[in-house]
Amino acid sequence: xxxxxxxxxxxxxxxxxxxxxxxxxxxxxxxxxxxxxxxxxxxxxxxxxxxxxxxxxxxxxxxxxxxxxxxxxxxxxxxxxxxxxxxxxxxxxxxxxxxxxxxxxxxxxxxxxxxxxxxxxxxxxxxxxxxxxxxxxxxxxxxxxxxxxxxxxxxxxxxxxxxxxxxxxxxxxxxxxxxxxxxxxxxxxxxxxxxxxxxxxxxxxxxxxxxxxxxxxxxxxxxxxxxxxxxxxxxxxxxxxxxxxxxxxxxxxxxxxxxxxxxxxxxxxxxxxxxxxxxxxxxxxxxxxxxxxxxxxxxxxxxxxxxxxxx
Amino acid sequence: xxxxxxxxxxxxxxxxxxxxxxxxxxxxxxxxxxxxxxxxxxxxxxxxxxxxxxxxxxxxxxxxxxxxxxxxxxxxxxxxxxxxxxxxxxxxxxxxxxxxxxxxxxxxxxxxxxxxxxxxxxxxxxxxxxxxxxxxxxxxxxxxxxxxxxxxxxxxxxxxxxxxxxxxxxxxxxxxxxxxxxxxxxxxxxxxxxxxxxxxxxxxxxxxxxxxxxxxxxxxxxxxxxxxxxxxxxxxxxxxxxxxxxxxxxxxxxxxxxxxxxxxxxxxxxxxxxxxxxxxxxxxxxxxxxxxxxxxxxxxxxxxxxxxxxxxxxxxxxxxxxxxxxxxxxxxxxxxxxxxxxxxxxxxxxxxxxxxxxxxxxxxxxxxxxxxxxxxxxxxxxxxxxxxxxxxxxxxxxxxxxxxxxx
Ligand SMILES: [Cu+2]
Numbered sequence: 001x002x003x004x005x006x007x008x009x010x011x012x013x014x015x016x017x018x019x020x021x022x023x024x025x026x027x028x029x030x031x032x033x034x035x036x037x038x039x040x041x042x043x044x045x046x047x048x049x050x051x052x053x054x055x056x057x058x059x060x061x062x063x064x065x066x067x068x069x070x071x072x073x074x075x076x077x078x079x080x081x082x083x084x085x086x087x088x089x090x091x092x093x094x095x096x097x098x099x100x101x102x103x104x105x106x107x108x109x110x111x112x113x114x115x116x117x118x119x120x121x122x123x124x125x126x127x128x129x130x131x132x133x134x135x136x137x138x139x140x141x142x143x144x145x146x147x148x149x150x151x152x153x154x155x156x157x158x159x160x161x162x163x164x165x166x167x168x169x170x171x172x173x174x175x176x177x178x179x180x181x182x183x184x185x186x187x188x189x190x191x192x193x194x195x196x197x198x199x200x201x202x203x204x205x206x207x208x209x210x211x212x213x214x215x216x217x218x219x220x221x222x223x224x225x226x227x228x229x230x231x232x233x234x235x236x237x238x239x240x241x242x243x244x245x246x247x248x249x250x251x252x253x254x255x256x257x258x259x260x261x262x263x264x265x266x267x268x269x270x271x272x273x274x275x276x277x278x279x280x281x282x283x284x285x286x287x288x289x290x291x292x293x294x295x296x297x298x299x300x301x302x303x304x305x306x307x308x309x310x311x
Numbered sequence: 312x313x314x315x316x317x318x319x320x321x322x323x324x325x326x327x328x329x330x331x332x333x334x335x336x337x338x339x340x341x342x343x344x345x346x347x348x349x350x351x352x353x354x355x356x357x358x359x360x361x362x363x364x365x366x367x368x369x370x371x372x373x374x375x376x377x378x379x380x381x382x383x384x385x386x387x388x389x390x391x392x393x394x395x396x397x398x399x400x401x402x403x404x405x406x407x408x409x410x411x412x413x414x415x416x417x418x419x420x421x422x423x424x425x426x427x428x429x430x431x432x433x434x435x436x437x438x439x440x441x442x443x444x445x446x447x448x449x450x451x452x453x454x455x456x457x458x459x460x461x462x463x464x465x466x467x468x469x470x471x472x473x474x475x476x477x478x479x480x481x482x483x484x485x486x487x488x489x490x491x492x493x494x495x496x497x498x499x500x501x502x503x504x505x506x507x508x509x510x511x512x513x514x515x516x517x518x519x520x521x522x523x524x525x526x527x528x529x530x531x532x533x534x535x536x537x538x539x540x541x542x543x544x545x546x547x548x549x550x551x552x553x554x555x556x557x558x559x560x561x562x563x564x565x566x567x568x569x570x571x572x573x574x575x576x577x578x579x580x581x582x583x584x585x586x587x588x589x590x591x592x593x594x595x596x597x598x599x600x601x602x603x604x605x606x607x608x609x610x611x612x613x614x615x616x617x618x619x620x621x622x623x624x625x626x627x628x629x630x631x632x633x634x635x636x637x638x639x640x641x642x643x644x645x646x647x648x649x650x651x652x653x654x655x656x657x658x659x660x661x662x663x664x665x666x667x668x669x670x671x672x673x674x675x676x677x678x679x680x681x682x683x684x685x686x687x688x689x690x691x692x693x694x695x696x697x698x699x700x701x702x703x704x705x706x707x708x709x710x711x712x713x714x715x716x717x718x
Contacts, residue, residue: 260582265601289603
């Protein structure tokens with residue numbers, strides 16, 4: 001069975017706290033929908049074959065790569081032999097298709113493979129969640145990150161995609177220019193900066209909230225992936241979690257190599273799955289311990305902060 | 312057991328080896344004491360009732376977070392309740408946790424609060440401010456908390472451990488290294504009430520236990536560093552187990568290593584690396600110390616081919632210049648290849664070696680972090696000194712049993 005995923009790369013605008021709408025490039029999941037940050041989240045099953053069609057509505061070429069998913073990229077060189085893209089490109093107004101197999105469960109980034117230093121910063125990234133065999137969205141007793149024996153059963157799941165936004169880059173690139181030194185002033189969870197992170201999911205160009213709700217004793221699987229260019233360190237206040245997977249490789253297989261942390265650093269492209277039991281009722285702050293990332297354009301509080309509410 | 316720890320926030324100045332005197336915010340362990348960088352080392356025991364009484368004298372509200380502790384409560388005079396983040400108008404966070412207000416606040420909220428918790432897990436922890444974190448933690452409001460295991464007994468080697476008897480974490484000596492960075496521009500602007508931009512943050516100094524090299528190698532409590540009481544010189548005898556407790560108090564990564572040696576990581580963030588019978592400890596040369604995280608390690612120096620009877624020497628001959636500190640012309644090298652013996656040094660070289668002990672560097676390999684405002688040597692650098700067996704004495708590297716350590 002082959003599942004078709006249709007993606008469009010488009011330009012649009014995002015709202016960051018305290019400033020005018022900012023141009024960005026993002027993925028959308030239908031011809032009529034606007035671009036979004038991060039791109040549409042897809043849930044697929046382990047072993048599923050994916051036929052991804054990327055339609056390009058941007059002014060320049062673009063392409064798609066998936067991190068952590070085995071595929072054979074088709075690097076592209078320009079007329080002078082210079083390497084310009086990790087994978088087959090879609091020309092402006094055209095499209096390209098990619099066939100991959102979602103071979104193992106986990107959380108994986110998909111992103112632009114063309115001039116990624118600018119296109120990923122512009123917003124061309126998203127997440128595919130691959131479910132383990134036996135996972136049934138309608139049956140909570142089957143919910144786990146990585147299947148039986150991996151110790152990743154959960155009651156509540158949250159995906160947090162970390163990013164950064166350099167507003168000067170966005171304006172320069174959208175205007176057809178060349179960006180200057182990278183110096184992001186905004187830091188994002190699921191494409192939003194605090195306080196917007198705790199707002200619910202909506203139909204905007206930044207549709208995914210990062211707030212969490214659970215009842216005491218529920219098992220929470222926090223799936224963090226860094227789509228930014230900088231290191232980020234998430235600190236869970238009042239909670240020590242068990243690290244159950246790194247880069248979507250479960251740490252409990254024939255031996256249990258899971259370990260506990262309250263604060264964890266993610267480099268670019270890295271992911272960790274953290275499992276913990278919701279503590280007593282109350283609010284718990286989850287924030288970037290790189291403390292210059294909890295601001296919006298220098299103003300505290302902002303950036304990478306979200307809240308778990310246990311009721 | 313009930314452990315009361317009294318802390319006062321206070322401002323002050325700390326010194327760097329290149330002659331700067333930098334304004335900072337720190338914690339004092341006595342009402343008439345000086346602020347210190349990092350905050351006082353707090354030592355408690357698993358299962359204790361720990362009460363941290365925080366009194367604020369700064370010009371803005373402040374608080375403390377205790378990452379790795381669960382069920383922390385706060386009492387501002389109305390009785391204990393679970394700590395909670397505080398929100399202001401519009402529901403926006405004002406503090407990550409309940410705070411002690413500033414003295415001149417016309418709202419007259421309490422300037423003294425008591426945090427309480429019962430540590431369930433032994434290990435090394437950090438504490439840091441939970442209010443205006445982008446400023447206060449960087450200004451110096453952070454420190455280290457050690458939780459002794461419930462069965463800790465300093466006089467019984469099998470129970471002088473980081474994580475309890477039978478956990479493979481016995482130690483003969485222990486050292487805490489709290490790492491942080493300082494951008495003097497930020498401190499200057501806070502001192503004078505000037506605005507500053509977080510994104511302009513550019514550290515010029517890197518601190519190990521609040522000091523920049525070469526001050527790191529001075530003893531604890533030297534009188535001319537009154538706000539930086541903790542030294543970082545590591546001393547041991549051959550074959551001893553030395554517990555290193557690295558703690559990232561700042562906001563940068565710091566890759567630390569002891570030259571020519573390795574450590575075994577036994578715990579992270581105050582949690583033993585063990586699942587049931589499965590030992591998850593592992594060896595590393597370089598340990599990347601991330602912000603807000605702790606790394607407990609066991610270090611043993613045996614030397615190349617060292618044998619106390621047949622071969623009582625390290626066989627590595629250092630280059631003289633590798634052991635020069637401060638200005639060239641001082642050396643820590645003994646002048647001899649033999650541990651415990653001193654040899655001739657070239658004329659004009661000042662001898663800093665005591666009894667033929669063997670020194671090697673422990674530092675951040677991100678070399679910009681071993682400078683003071685661009686000049687080497689400085690920053691995150693100290694020495695490990697191996698003393699001849701039986702010559703070092705019991706009290707080196709023994710942090711007092713279970714109490715907060717006064718300045
Ligand atoms: Cu080195």
